[in-house]
Amino acid sequence: MPRMVKIEDVARAAGVSVATVSRVLNEQGHVLPETQEKVRKAADELRYQPNLSARNLRKNESRIILILAPNFSNPYYSNVLAGICDVSRNLGYSTLIYNTYDSNALDQTLVTHLFQKNRADGMITLAINRDDRWLTQIAGKYPLVQCSEYVEDEPIPHISVDNRSAAKESVSMLIAQGHRRIGIVTSANRYLSSANRMRGYLDALEEADIARDESLIAYASADYSFASGKQAARELLSLPEPPSAIFCVSDILALGVIAAAGKMGLQVPWDLSVTGFDDVDYTTMFHPYLTTVSVPCYDLGRRSMQLLYDQIVQKPGAEREVYLPHKVIVRETTAQYAKQQ
Amino acid sequence: MPRMVKIEDVARAAGVSVATVSRVLNEQGHVLPETQEKVRKAADELRYQPNLSARNLRKNESRIILILAPNFSNPYYSNVLAGICDVSRNLGYSTLIYNTYDSNALDQTLVTHLFQKNRADGMITLAINRDDRWLTQIAGKYPLVQCSEYVEDEPIPHISVDNRSAAKESVSMLIAQGHRRIGIVTSANRYLSSANRMRGYLDALEEADIARDESLIAYASADYSFASGKQAARELLSLPEPPSAIFCVSDILALGVIAAAGKMGLQVPWDLSVTGFDDVDYTTMFHPYLTTVSVPCYDLGRRSMQLLYDQIVQKPGAEREVYLPHKVIVRETTAQYAKQQ
DNA sequence: TTGTAGGCGTTATCAG
DNA sequence: CTGATAACGCCTACAA
Numbered sequence: 001m002p003r004m005v006k007i008e009d010v011a012r013a014a015g016v017s018v019a020t021v022s023r024v025l026n027e028q029g030h031v032l033p034e035t036q037e038k039v040r041k042a043a044d045e046l047r048y049q050p051n052l053s054a055r056n057l058r059k060n061e062s063r064i065i066l067i068l069a070p071n072f073s074n075p076y077y078s079n080v081l082a083g084i085c086d087v088s089r090n091l092g093y094s095t096l097i098y099n100t101y102d103s104n105a106l107d108q109t110l111v112t113h114l115f116q117k118n119r120a121d122g123m124i125t126l127a128i129n130r131d132d133r134w135l136t137q138i139a140g141k142y143p144l145v146q147c148s149e150y151v152e153d154e155p156i157p158h159i160s161v162d163n164r165s166a167a168k169e170s171v172s173m174l175i176a177q178g179h180r181r182i183g184i185v186t187s188a189n190r191y192l193s194s195a196n197r198m199r200g201y202l203d204a205l206e207e208a209d210i211a212r213d214e215s216l217i218a219y220a221s222a223d224y225s226f227a228s229g230k231q232a233a234r235e236l237l238s239l240p241e242p243p244s245a246i247f248c249v250s251d252i253l254a255l256g257v258i259a260a261a262g263k264m265g266l267q268v269p270w271d272l273s274v275t276g277f278d279d280v281d282y283t284t285m286f287h288p289y290l291t292t293v294s295v296p297c298y299d300l301g302r303r304s305m306q307l308l309y310d311q312i313v314q315k316p317g318a319e320r321e322v323y324l325p326h327k328v329i330v331r332e333t334t335a336q337y338a339k340q341q
Numbered sequence: 342m343p344r345m346v347k348i349e350d351v352a353r354a355a356g357v358s359v360a361t362v363s364r365v366l367n368e369q370g371h372v373l374p375e376t377q378e379k380v381r382k383a384a385d386e387l388r389y390q391p392n393l394s395a396r397n398l399r400k401n402e403s404r405i406i407l408i409l410a411p412n413f414s415n416p417y418y419s420n421v422l423a424g425i426c427d428v429s430r431n432l433g434y435s436t437l438i439y440n441t442y443d444s445n446a447l448d449q450t451l452v453t454h455l456f457q458k459n460r461a462d463g464m465i466t467l468a469i470n471r472d473d474r475w476l477t478q479i480a481g482k483y484p485l486v487q488c489s490e491y492v493e494d495e496p497i498p499h500i501s502v503d504n505r506s507a508a509k510e511s512v513s514m515l516i517a518q519g520h521r522r523i524g525i526v527t528s529a530n531r532y533l534s535s536a537n538r539m540r541g542y543l544d545a546l547e548e549a550d551i552a553r554d555e556s557l558i559a560y561a562s563a564d565y566s567f568a569s570g571k572q573a574a575r576e577l578l579s580l581p582e583p584p585s586a587i588f589c590v591s592d593i594l595a596l597g598v599i600a601a602a603g604k605m606g607l608q609v610p611w612d613l614s615v616t617g618f619d620d621v622d623y624t625t626m627f628h629p630y631l632t633t634v635s636v637p638c639y640d641l642g643r644r645s646m647q648l649l650y651d652q653i654v655q656k657p658g659a660e661r662e663v664y665l666p667h668k669v670i671v672r673e674t675t676a677q678y679a680k681q682q
Numbered sequence: 683t684t685g686t687a688g689g690c691g692t693t694a695t696c697a698g
Numbered sequence: 699c700t701g702a703t704a705a706c707g708c709c710t711a712c713a714a
Contacts, residue, residue, distance in 0.1 A: 001401060002482060004460070006707055017685045022709060029710095030683065049457050053397040054707035057690050060342060062394060064435055072423040073622065075414050082413040085438045094405055094435045094459075097426045116390050118435075119345070141343060226626050255626050262628075281414065285567050285596055286627050287603075347691055358701045363693060370694095371699060395691035398706050685714075691706105698701080 005046045014042035025050070065308065066114055066123040067097045068106065071223070075280040076297055077126055080147060083301020084124060091309055096120065103127045104190075108134040115142050122308045125149070130192035143311040147304040149191045157311065159303050159322040163193045166293045166326040167200025167247070168207075170275050173328055174245045175208045178337030179273060182216065183243035185232040185253050189222035197249045197277065216243055220253050229256020230263075237264055237272075244272065244337050251276035251283050251292055258288075258333065269335035279329060288332035296324050346387045355383035366391070406649065407455055407464040408438045409447065412564070416621040417638055418467055421488060424642020425465060432650055437461065444468045445531075449475040456483050463649045466490070471533035484652040488645040490532045498652065500644050500663040504534045507634045507667040508541025508588070509548075511616050514669055515586045516549045519678030520614060522557065524584035526573040526594050530563035538590045538618065557584055561594050570597020571604075578605055578613075585613065585678050592617035592624050592633055599629075599674065610676035620670060629673035637665050 011018045016035060023029045024039040031039075042048075056062055065088055069077055081097070088095050096118055100106055106128070115123070115138070122143035128135060130152045138144060139156040150158035174182055184201045187194050198217075205212060218235050221228035229252060236243055237260065248254040254276030258268050266272045268288055276283060279294035303322060310318035352359045357376060364370045365380040372380075383389075397403055406429060410418055422438070429436050437459055441447055447469070456464065456479070463484035469476060471493045479485060480497040491499035515523055525542045528535050539558075546553060559576050562569035570593060577584055578601065589595040595617030599609050607613045609629055617624060620635035644663060651659035 001460070001462075004457075004707095007709095008707080018708080019685060019687095019710075020683085023684090026709080032683065035683080047457065049460075051398070051707050052460065053394045053403060054690090055709075057392070057394040057398055057692090057706090058708045058710090060690070072419045072426075073416050075416065075419075078413045078416075078419040082440060085413075086440055089437065089439065094437045096430070096435045098430065099423060099427055116345075116388065119342070119390075119393065121342075252626070259627065282623050282626075285593070285623075286600065345691095348693095349691080359692085360694080360701060360703090361699090364700090367693080373699065376699080392691050395706090396693075398690090398708090399692045399694085401706070683714105686712085688709105688711090690708090693705090695704080696702090698699105 004051065005048050006051065007048070010039065010043050010046055010048045013046060014038045061121050062119040063093050064118055064120045065093045065095050065305070066118060066120040067095055068100050068111075068123065068125045068127070069097055070100050070103055070127040072099065074224075075282075076148075076278050076295075079280075079297035080126060080301035080304075083298040083303075084147075084305045085301075087302045087305035087309075091305070093121070093305075100127070103129055106132070108137055111135075111138050122312050124304050124308055127191065129190035130195060131190055143308055145304050145308040145311070147300055149193055152192050152195075155320070157307060157318075157320040159300060159307060159324065160193070161295050161300075161326040162323045163196035164200040164203065166277075166295075166328070167197040167249075168203040169200075169328050170277075170293055171201050171204035171247050172207070173330065174247065174273060174275065174334065175204060175210070177245075177273065177334060179243075179245040180210055180337070181213075181241065181243045181245070182210075183218065183236045183246040184216065185218050185220055185229060185236070185246060185248045185257060187222055187224055187249055187253070188219040194249055201247055215239055220256070224250040224252050226252050226256045226259075229253035230260040231256075233257040233260035234264070237261060237266065245274070245334070246272065247275050249277050251278050251280050251290060254290055254292065254333070255283075258290075269333050270338070273334040273337075275334060284331070291331045291334040292329055294327045294329050296326075299324055345392065346389050347392065348389070351380065351384050351387055351389045354387060355379045402462050403460040404433060405435050405437055405459055405461050406646075407459060407461040408436055409441050409452075409464065409466045409468070410438055411441050411444055411468040413440065415565075416623075417489075417619050417636075420621075420638035421467060421642035421645075424639040424644075425488075425646045426642075428643045428646035428650075432646070434462070434646075434650075441468070444470055447473070449478055452476075452479050463653050465645050465649055468532065470531035471536060472531055484649055486645045486649040486652070488641055490534055493533050493536075496661070498648060498659075498661040500641060500648060500665065501534070502636050502641075502667040503664045504537035505541040505544065507618075507636075507669070508538040508590075509544040510541075510669050511618075511634055512542050512545035512588050513548070514671065515588065515614060515616065515675065516545060516551070518586075518614065518675060520584075520586040521551055521678075522554075522582065522584045522586070523551075524557040524559065524577045524587040526559050526561055526570060526577070526587060526589040526598060528563055528565055528590055528594070529560040535590055542588055556580055561597070565591040565593050567593050567597045567600075570594035571601040572597075574598040574601035575605070578602060578607065586615070586675070587613065588616050590618050592619050592621050592631060595631055595633070595674070596623075599631075610674050611679070614675040614678075616675060625672070632672045632675040633670055635668045635670050637667075640665055
């Protein structure tokens with residue numbers, strides 16, 4: 001590390017004291033415009049950059065944000081991460097990405113430890129379970145924002161889309177197309193999004209006076225794997241009276257369903273309508289293009305960081321519950337119900 | 342931020358001086374075993390965690406490493422990032438991910454500024470152009486590792502796969518299947534990987550005494566977009582004498598090629614063989630499964646960080662040029678050449 | 683409006 | 699083997 005210029009060098013060059021330099025550069029207190037001018041000129045010429053360790057030590061902050069993320073390579077999460085990183089960089093924060101791999105491995109002790117060890121100024125969680133009540137204790141002591149997934153019925157700041165409404169809209173659209181036997185492929189995890197998408201599915205059925213049928217509910221693996229989507233589809237399509245449409249709680253699952261259907265000799269959308277959720281990139285990389293619900297991942301990430309920042313600086317009236325708009329996107333995997341002969 | 346316990350508290354609890362506590366906890370200098378015992382016990386009970394800002398200030402380091410990445414949502418990069426982040430966390434470094442979006446926007450001034458502003462201890466680049474010679478100046482002043490892409494003919498530490506050999510193996514495999522007219526879809530960017538994959542393609546042709554044919558070389562967009570892969574394929578397949586096989590420098594391009602072929606009434610692999618590169622997740626999410634070259638992205642990320650660390654701590658004999666093994670994976674998009682009737 | 687000086691929590695040097 | 703103490707660079711009372 002080459003020798004760095006410090007505030008003292010700037011002070012000497014400008015012919016003022018370090019206090020004045022600090023005041024000018026941090027825009028605090030009154031300094032004569034002409035003095036300001038001198039200081040800025042000196043700082044510019046010397047290319048002065050404040051030493052962040054010293055500043056952080058003095059101000060008792062770390063400028064580090066902890067991000068708890070389960071899985072980078074999932075395009076959903078990587079988009080959210082991109083949003084968080086872009087904003088945090090602009091705000092002057094470093095990000096410490098903690099790969100949790102499995103959301104069930106998290107607990108209060110571990111998270112507390114992470115905070116203490118890194119002296120993080122705040123944390124964003126991407127995949128907390130809906131019954132992780134212990135998070136409330138953490139949120140009481142440290143700035144925290146839950147992104148996408150959050151703990152149900154606890155007043156911890158969170159941001160997401162309205163999964164229940166989105167699912168309902170999606171399924172209602174299928175009903176409007178004439179489908180009455182509609183299956184769902186959900187996931188055997190403890191995420192609130194899965195639960196709410198299930199609720200939305202049931203809402204739509206109820207509104208259309210379609211009786212709930214347990215045999216039409218299939219569970220894929222906790223991590224939404226392609227293979228488990230195929231497996232779930234096989235169960236549904238082997239039913240004596242199979243569904244004419246399947247609502248999936250994630251795009252990858254939907255792709256698995258389509259693959260399984262193809263293998264069973266069913267053409268999507270003619271023999272089976274399929275809808276996904278999230279609208280990740282590759283939903284339009286193969287025909288038929290997937291009908292799905294678009295979720296603004298990148299913006300979810302951006303807003304999370306902004307919310308967290310508001311909390312850190314204790315901005316009065318900072319929002320604690322934000323829902324971003326979603327959109328049902330009808331493409332090629334859904335069609336009018338054609339009564340089988 | 343709750344009040345934190347500091348080294349002084351530990352010293353008082355253990356009945357020793359702060360110097361001794363520091364020595365014990367950092368394992369430097371000789372301290373009586375029984376004194377050590379007392380100190381460790383006190384530190385444990387008080388759950389002491391050193392203040393990293395103070396330590397960094399004192400030791401003149403930042404424990405931050407900069408990552409220059411072009412694009413998170415590309416699964417290739419997100420896997421590399423996962424590897425880097427996992428290792429850096431274990432080594433006690435925070436990562437500052439700088440989203441460059443476009444590799445051509447980078448230059449010496451910008452990168453120098455990033456280093457000075459963040460006082461980063463080192464940097465990993467994921468997508469430098471092969472002619473970014475200015476990087477040599479940077480590498481002379483700061484620890485730096487180039488991952489995946491690197492500047493040609495400059496002695497800056499880098500890690501990647503042997504793209505030239507991998508491409509040659511892949512194309513030779515096509516030749517062994519009887520193909521003689523083999524096209525390539527490469528990318529109009531300035532990455533060394535693209536150049537080397539092109540070289541490998543030519544190597545294979547030359548070895549088989551197949552004359553180079555400029556009309557069989559098509560260029561997709563710089564960011565390997567699906568759409569540009571389709572476009573490139575259309576050019577190739579509209580030729581008076583179209584290729585019977587196409588080697589693509591990325592998986593997404595290959596998928597685009599397959600899509601375009603389908604639209605033109607060509608069945609893969611019967612009417613056309615296609616190979617990709619990288620082996621990202623979704624190459625096995627649709628039939629036909631893609632024949633491709635697997636690249637160990639996650640390990641590339643891990644090793645980059647390890648190499649960078651060796652450089653930061655000035656480990657003697659640290660490696661400066663590493664190639665990780667690749668593997669041609671034959672799946673369903675390639676087949677024996679069947680002479681058209 | 684500006685300057686002086688103390689202290690943030692560590693590590694490392696120098697005595698003892 | 700251990701303790702006292704001087705930096706590291708910055709911010710901010712408090713004084714002038």
